[in-house]
Amino acid sequence: MxxxxxxxxxxxxxxxxxxxxxxxxxxxxxxxxxxxxxxxxxxxxxxxxxxxxxxxxxxxxxxxxxxxxxxxxxxxxxxxxxxxxxxxxxxxxxxxxxxxxxxxxxxxxxxxxxxxxxxxxxxxxxxxxxxxxxxxxxxxxxxxxxxxxxxxxxxxxxxxxxxxxxxxxxxxxxxxxxxxxxxxxxxxxxxxxxxxxxxxxxxxxxxxxxxxxxxxxxxxxxxxxxxxxFLQERPILTKVKDEPPTRYTSSAVVFNSMIANGAQIEGTVENSIIARGVHIAKGAVVKNSIIMQKTVIQENCVLEHVILDKDVKIEQGTTIIGTEQVPKILRKGSIVKGECVSS
The missing domain is CATH 3.90.550.10 (Spore Coat Polysaccharide Biosynthesis Protein SpsA; Chain A)
Structure with a gap:
């Protein structure tokens, strides 16, 4: 071949x-x-x-x-x-x-x-x-x-x-x-x-x-x-990054989600994809969302139907709600401070 x-x-x-x-x-x-x-x-x-x-x-x-x-x-x-x-x-x-x-x-x-x-x-x-x-x-x-x-x-x-x-x-x-x-x-x-x-x-x-x-x-x-x-005989290959396993604290609740290495999960994650190095703080709720690398979601935030690019920071108490048809997107490096954002 x-x-x-x-x-x-x-x-x-x-x-x-x-x-x-x-x-x-x-x-x-x-x-x-x-x-x-x-x-x-x-x-x-x-x-x-x-x-x-x-x-x-x-x-x-x-x-x-x-x-x-x-x-x-x-x-x-x-x-x-x-x-x-x-x-x-x-x-x-x-x-x-x-x-x-x-x-x-x-x-x-x-x-x-x-x-x-x-x-x-x-x-x-x-x-x-x-x-x-x-x-x-x-x-x-x-x-x-x-x-x-x-x-x-x-x-x-x-x-x-x-x-x-x-x-x-x-x-x-x-x-x-x-x-x-x-x-x-x-x-x-x-x-x-x-x-x-x-x-x-x-x-x-x-x-x-x-x-x-x-x-x-x-x-x-x-x-x-x-x-x-994702087949064992034909794996999807990618760039290897040597990062520690994800850390789940006693307050973490995770359901039907994919979470990469190096993350720290203290809050609730449901039906979501979480990339490397993401931190989801205690009391935060993330549902039906895509969270890219090294994003920080602080305490008591609520995110649903959102796509957060790399290095985004969502500060304490922020609510961001999109829809399945029109998910809310935040570009790389964005900082959102205590706002309620919806589509």
């Missing part, structure tokens, strides 16, 4: 409906599940499928993403041959035409030309799923496809399989054909290529809005969904 597939992850996506979480990070680097980032899913899927060479194409706000991935060590991609590669766009003012833009790929043709893998798997960085790509490659070859688009319930998840040589041709001829990205090719009814559609039957959800992000996060608390995503 590792001799056949090259992994290409498009991390250039900018989504207006996620701007409250991307003022200082890319969509690919949005925290998820208390200890992961969105990109961890596609990157882990590639590595678990035997892919040993992965190129990531970011554009905006990618410092957090690069800090998270580092050399690729946690994904076994810190290699002398192949490994993990970053190709940021050298011109921020240059337009990128959709997901998997050939214009961005063209700026790094040397990498694609030198690649020894016969096939290329091209994906976005914000779909949550756990997929083995070996059956996909076999199906693609057996079906004599030029391009395979992976779909879930008839809708694309922006995952494409193509011969590397054909991808190079598409990039070289983009101005003549008018194909600016992979979507243009597969949706052209007059395309000269044999385009196939592979139906993925497992769990898959593309995070493209605050509502889908919140829904996907809350679905993790469903044991059935959890077991579809």
């Amino acid at each position: 590792n001799k056949h597939l090259l992994g290409v992850i498009d991390a250039t996506t900018h989504i207006e409906d996620l701007e409250e979480l991307t003022s200082h990070r890319s969509v690919a680097a949005i925290p998820f599940g208390g200890r992961y980032r969105l990109i961890d899913f596609i990157l882990s899927n590639m590595v678990n499928s035997g892919i040993q060479s992965v190129a990531i194409f970011p554009k905006f706000q990618y410092r957090s993403l690069m800090d998270h991935l580092g050399s690729g060590k946690n994904w076994d991609l810190n290699r002398k041959r192949d490994g993990l590669f970053f190709f940021p766009s050298p011109r921020l003012d240059k337009p990128i035409f959709g997901i998997n833009s050939f214009e961005h790929f063209a700026e790094n043709m040397d990498f694609l030309t030198r690649s020894t893998q016969e096939y290329c798997l091209i994906s976005n960085a914000n779909t949550i799923f756990n997929m083995d790509f070996s059956p996909l490659l076999d199906w693609h070859i057996d079906s004599n496809c030029d391009i395979t688009e992976v779909q879930k319930n008839g809708r694309s998840i922006n995952l494409f399989l193509v011969k590397t040589s054909l991808l190079l041709d598409l990039i070289h001829t983009r101005k003549e054909t008018g194909y600016l990205n992979m979507k243009d090719v597969v949706t052209d009814l007059n395309s000269p290529y044999r385009v196939c559609h592979y139906s993925y039957e497992g769990y898959a959800l593309t995070v493209d809005s605050i509502s889908t992000y919140y829904a996907a996060s809350m679905e993790l608390l469903n044991r059935e969904i959890w077991e579809k995503l």
Whole structure:
């Protein structure tokens, strides 16, 4: 498998409906599940499928993403041959035409030309799923496809399989054909290529809005969904941080929640996702919420249907109430002092 597939992850996506979480990070680097980032899913899927060479194409706000991935060590991609590669766009003012833009790929043709893998798997960085790509490659070859688009319930998840040589041709001829990205090719009814559609039957959800992000996060608390995503034989890998276990005091009450290492829980947590290093003080109540890293919630606060970004401080006696449809979001570093905030 590792001799056949090259992994290409498009991390250039900018989504207006996620701007409250991307003022200082890319969509690919949005925290998820208390200890992961969105990109961890596609990157882990590639590595678990035997892919040993992965190129990531970011554009905006990618410092957090690069800090998270580092050399690729946690994904076994810190290699002398192949490994993990970053190709940021050298011109921020240059337009990128959709997901998997050939214009961005063209700026790094040397990498694609030198690649020894016969096939290329091209994906976005914000779909949550756990997929083995070996059956996909076999199906693609057996079906004599030029391009395979992976779909879930008839809708694309922006995952494409193509011969590397054909991808190079598409990039070289983009101005003549008018194909600016992979979507243009597969949706052209007059395309000269044999385009196939592979139906993925497992769990898959593309995070493209605050509502889908919140829904996907809350679905993790469903044991059935959890077991579809986090498989022992195909683990979702992430950056390892050596932190102590979470400390629960005698006043802590926790129900149906995910709590990462390094937290301190003294209050009540229900149906929520709590990231590393969070402190929830005595008398505080957190329900149906997503609390990101190193946030502090002081005594007697009430939070429900909220998303708190990293390093937020909620001071004593504050009440913040959102709704399932419109969760209340506080940006990184926000400080709320004794207010009652509701959607």
